[in-house]
Amino acid sequence: MASYLRFENVTRRFGSFTAVNQVTLDIEKGETFSLLGPSGCGKTTLLRMLAGFDKPDEGRVLLDGKDITDLPPDQRPVNTVFQSYALFPHLSVRDNIAFGPKIAKWAPDTIKRGVDEMLELVDLKAHADKKPSQLSGGQKQRVAIARALVNKPKVLLLDEPLAALDLKLRQRLLVELDAIHDEVGITFIYVTHDQGEAMSISDRIAVMNKGVIEQVGPPVQIYEAPRSSFVAAFIGDTNFLDGKITESIDSRFSRCEVKGFGSIVIDNDKPVTPGDRIHLSLRPEKLVVSREKPKVSEVDNAVAGKVEDVIYYGSHTRYWVRCGEWRLCAEMQHRQYQLDESPPKWGDEVWLRWHANDGFLLEQY
Numbered sequence: 001m002a003s004y005l006r007f008e009n010v011t012r013r014f015g016s017f018t019a020v021n022q023v024t025l026d027i028e029k030g031e032t033f034s035l036l037g038p039s040g041c042g043k044t045t046l047l048r049m050l051a052g053f054d055k056p057d058e059g060r061v062l063l064d065g066k067d068i069t070d071l072p073p074d075q076r077p078v079n080t081v082f083q084s085y086a087l088f089p090h091l092s093v094r095d096n097i098a099f100g101p102k103i104a105k106w107a108p109d110t111i112k113r114g115v116d117e118m119l120e121l122v123d124l125k126a127h128a129d130k131k132p133s134q135l136s137g138g139q140k141q142r143v144a145i146a147r148a149l150v151n152k153p154k155v156l157l158l159d160e161p162l163a164a165l166d167l168k169l170r171q172r173l174l175v176e177l178d179a180i181h182d183e184v185g186i187t188f189i190y191v192t193h194d195q196g197e198a199m200s201i202s203d204r205i206a207v208m209n210k211g212v213i214e215q216v217g218p219p220v221q222i223y224e225a226p227r228s229s230f231v232a233a234f235i236g237d238t239n240f241l242d243g244k245i246t247e248s249i250d251s252r253f254s255r256c257e258v259k260g261f262g263s264i265v266i267d268n269d270k271p272v273t274p275g276d277r278i279h280l281s282l283r284p285e286k287l288v289v290s291r292e293k294p295k296v297s298e299v300d301n302a303v304a305g306k307v308e309d310v311i312y313y314g315s316h317t318r319y320w321v322r323c324g325e326w327r328l329c330a331e332m333q334h335r336q337y338q339l340d341e342s343p344p345k346w347g348d349e350v351w352l353r354w355h356a357n358d359g360f361l362l363e364q365y
């Protein structure tokens with residue numbers, strides 16, 4: 001079955017530079033879908049081609065069974081919320097929301113009903129007669145969201161909508177956005193370079209890098225099973241280890257020699273054979289730091305090292321541990337320690353333990 005929204009082989013060049021390179025992407029009706037990637041990777045360019053502010057050099061954009069590639073922005077059932085809010089400063093909250101419907105010549109009572117419904121949705125009824133300058137940043141962004149939803153678009157585009165807000169407000173607005181999405185049920189496309197935002201709000205995420213899509217999937221899959229080193233490093237923090245497969249233990253586990261570090265057991269997330277060179281991602285929170293040598297099973301790993309750095313974050317502590325040629329980051333929740341056990345300190349000799357399937361096998365080379 002055809003998807004609700006489809007970018008089909010979309011390419012956009014600026015001179016000799018290719019900002020978006022042959023992107024094909026299928027998005028389902030009602031999804032909250034994020035485009036995530038570093039600055040300059042092409043997310044806004046992709047969004048602009050969906051909104052109609054820009055056109056692909058090659059490829060098509062299809063929405064609800066219609067080719068919209070060449071439609072002007074005002075004829076697309078797509079609205080955008082920008083980071084800068086783009087509100088009219090001289091108009092009240094109510095009139096900002098009513099602006100589009102007035103231009104579209106809705107009947108006055110339909111406008112009133114639509115605006116009231118939106119004020120309710122974004123919880124701004126008490127502020128309806130204020131001007132934008134009398135509102136907080138979060139409230140302004142809620143006006144912008146109400147204004148973009150009043151004419152019931154099929155797709156709402158959110159281009160870094162929270163980037164101008166402080167952390168606490170961003171977290172609150174993310175929860176509110178999620179509730180608004182549940183209420184209106186339309187497709188949300190969210191553009192951000194903040195992996196935390198994308199992880200918390202999305203049904204699925206497309207991770208972009210240099211104009212191409214590296215991986216598409218639900219947040220848990222992107223985090224737990226990154227398809228490339230780029231994705232593993234961009235989504236959260238990770239340690240990378242390079243090694244060479246020395247022995248196949250069974251269909252699931254192999255032994256791997258890591259230079260300057262020794263032999264470890266890995267889970268064969270991908271088929272490997274002795275002699276293969278592999279690249280492994282090991283998330284800091286998967287590593288357990290202890291002073292005592294841990295008891296390990298055949299499919300656990302324990303490596304000795306020395307604490308080189310410790311950073312206390314309140315809810316958890318990060319340790320940077322030197323193990324031969326490698327410096328590994330481990331993250332420990334405080335409750336992981338027994339009450340009578342003092343956590344390791346700078347300079348301590350420690351052990352790092354992890355289970356074979358805590359690592360994730362990336363590229364072979």
Ligand code: ATP
Nearest residue numbers: 014019037038039040041042043044045046192193
């Ligand atoms: P950011 O998070 O910084 O907004 P982005 O991922 O949204 O980044 P885009 O704005 O899509 O990135 O830009 C992708 C690349 O295309 C960038 O290198 C940018 O400089 C280039 N680019 C975008 N628009 C134009 C333009 N009109 N002319 C020339 N180059 C452009």
